[in-house]
Amino acid sequence: MNEFATHSPYPMIPFEQAMAIVWQQIGPLAPRRVALDDALGLALAEEVRAEGPHPPFAASTMDGYAIRAADGVAPRRVLAEQEAGRVLDVAVEAGTCVRIMTGAPLPTGADAVIPVELTEERDGWMQAQAALEPGRNVRPVGADLAAGQRALPEGTALGPAEIGLLASLGISQPSVYPRPRVAILATGDELVGQGQPLAPGQIRDSNSYILMAAVRSIGCEPIRMPRIADTRDALRQALLAAAPQADLVLTTGGVSMGTRDLVKPVLEELGVVHFGRVAIQPGKPLTFASVQSTPVQSTPVLGLPGNPVSTLVGFEMVVRPMLREMANLRARHRPEREVRLRQPVRHDPERLEFHRARLQYEDGGWWAVTTGSQSSSRLLSLVGADALLCIPQGVGNLPEGAQVRAILIHEPESEELPGLYDG
Ligand code: AMP
Ligand code: MG
Numbered sequence: 001m002n003e004f005a006t007h008s009p010y011p012m013i014p015f016e017q018a019m020a021i022v023w024q025q026i027g028p029l030a031p032r033r034v035a036l037d038d039a040l041g042l043a044l045a046e047e048v049r050a051e052g053p054h055p056p057f058a059a060s061t062m063d064g065y066a067i068r069a070a071d072g073v074a075p076r077r078v079l080a081e082q083e084a085g086r087v088l089d090v091a092v093e094a095g096t097c098v099r100i101m102t103g104a105p106l107p108t109g110a111d112a113v114i115p116v117e118l119t120e121e122r123d124g125w126m127q128a129q130a131a132l133e134p135g136r137n138v139r140p141v142g143a144d145l146a147a148g149q150r151a152l153p154e155g156t157a158l159g160p161a162e163i164g165l166l167a168s169l170g171i172s173q174p175s176v177y178p179r180p181r182v183a184i185l186a187t188g189d190e191l192v193g194q195g196q197p198l199a200p201g202q203i204r205d206s207n208s209y210i211l212m213a214a215v216r217s218i219g220c221e222p223i224r225m226p227r228i229a230d231t232r233d234a235l236r237q238a239l240l241a242a243a244p245q246a247d248l249v250l251t252t253g254g255v256s257m258g259t260r261d262l263v264k265p266v267l268e269e270l271g272v273v274h275f276g277r278v279a280i281q282p283g284k285p286l287t288f289a290s291v292q293s294t295p296v297q298s299t300p301v302l303g304l305p306g307n308p309v310s311t312l313v314g315f316e317m318v319v320r321p322m323l324r325e326m327a328n329l330r331a332r333h334r335p336e337r338e339v340r341l342r343q344p345v346r347h348d349p350e351r352l353e354f355h356r357a358r359l360q361y362e363d364g365g366w367w368a369v370t371t372g373s374q375s376s377s378r379l380l381s382l383v384g385a386d387a388l389l390c391i392p393q394g395v396g397n398l399p400e401g402a403q404v405r406a407i408l409i410h411e412p413e414s415e416e417l418p419g420l421y422d423g
Contacts, residue, residue, distance in 0.1 A: 029178050
């Protein structure tokens with residue numbers, strides 16, 4: 001039987017210091033080319049320019065008649081019909097016109113398109129109801145981009161519009177920072193998966209499902225690994241199997257003071273533990289390490305505490321920005337908002353607390369309503385929460401009406417550094 005250790009060998013470091021260590025250890029992944037269909041949400045690793053003018057030919061923006069504007073409202077003979085997708089061998093001369101469809105190339109000689117609604121056609125002649133100036137309803141060559149012009153700067157996060165622009169320029173394999181692959185390892189002898197009965201003393205593994213979903217929600221690629229028993233051998237094998245196939249390994253459980261909490265000692269064996277305790281609530285035993293995954297490469301490992309709320313808050317506050325850094329996305333942190341407390345909040349001044357709350361807008365200001373018991377095992381404290389209220393170290397209990405910073409956990413990341421990092 002293992003003995004209890006009575007105190008941790010790891011110093012408890014402030015959150016900002018922990019994040020500073022994280023930023024020293026990780027950085028953007030090496031760029032590579034991916035198919036456009038796989039590029040959503042990724043950051044461009046190269047500037048993209050238009051090779052030629054875009055669009056490459058003058059086209060009609062209306063269904064109507066390609067005309068010479070100078071003919072005014074004189075009747076015109078209809079020479080042919082110009083559809084989208086091919087080029088007719090016909091020239092529009094004075095007193096003539098060509099039926100034309102939206103997107104079709106403007107025939108030689110024409111300089112405007114009159115919409116069908118402003119015309120009448122009979123016996124091969126078209127009568128316009130109005131005169132148009134040259135250029136009307138024509139999309140000129142290079143209207144969007146001149147040859148060589150920059151279409152997208154390096155670093156652009158690719159959304160549907162950006163992917164569409166790349167497609168229209170024929171860039172089928174843009175160079176991007178790839179989607180980080182994240183291996184997920186839940187540790188714990190007590191854990192049972194879905195679809196099996198629970199024996200006395202067993203609980204269902206929720207953390208691996210939380211992390212699979214959280215990793216996917218940020219556009220990264222989760223890799224589900226088998227659940228791990230609380231033995232050194234099982235942990236060692238699992239970490240060595242996971243590290244070479246992942247850009248980041250996440251473990252849950254096994255990082256606190258129990259006799260079977262063996263993640264830290266095994267990480268020490270396989271690499272370097274950068275920190276093993278952080279002054280945050282929930283999530284104090286949060287652990288960060290690098291393990292040697294191949295002779296030439298090491299993989300970062302984040303050991304998240306076993307309680308599901310600690311796991312998800314740790315993901316939110318630490319793993320999310322890490323993954324966005326690896327993907328080289330500039331917007332890395334959730335936005336914040338100043339809010340006031342609807343109720344008094346008890347706070348342990350030893351640690352930075354992330355208190356789960358719902359936000360309400362009332363009387364011209366934002367108010368935070370606690371989600372109730374903040375126990376680290378109570379997932380209901382996160383279900384329906386909009387925000388993590390940041391109560392810094394040293395603050396202590398807060399009265400109703402006190403002003404606090406709220407991290408908005410459903411808002412997209414912004415490029416601003418949150419006040420949390422002010423120290
Ligand atoms: P540990 O850090 O391993 O001592 O775990 C702390 C608490 O979290 C214990 O009550 C565990 O049973 C619980 N726990 C650990 N892993 C999981 C998991 N994957 N899903 C749900 N609860 C867990
Ligand atoms: Mg455990």
